[in-house]
Amino acid sequence: MRTLIIFQNKKIPVYINQENKQPVQKTLRLLSNTLENKIATGKRALQKCLNSLISIEVIGGEAILHSVSENDSLALSLY
Template sequence: MRMLITFQNKKIPVYFNAENKQPVQKTLKLLSSTLEKKISHGKRALKTCLSSLISIEIVGCEAILHTVRENDTLALSLY
């Protein structure tokens, strides 16, 4: 399943796996709060990743942040 969120004035697609047990709205709320927290208090590598974010994939309790540069892609725990 695919949904769009707005982050830093950009529309970012979020892809969900069909096996996720958590409700979609709860996961999106956790994702949004985690991203906002990390953009303001995260390390430089994480801020670099968030500035070039192109899509997010939710796998279980992790968000895989895909960026323009493959080397900047990382996983972020939501729980």
């Protein structure tokens, strides 16, 4: 399933695996809260990834953050 979230005044596509056991709204709320927390308190590498974010893929309890540079992409736990 594909949906959009607004993060740092940009629309970011979020791809959610249909096999997730959590409801989509709860997953999106967890994702938004985690991203806002990490942009404020995360390390420099994480903030660099978030600033160049192009899409997010949610698989189970993890969010794979895809950035413009493939080297900056990373996985982030939602729990």
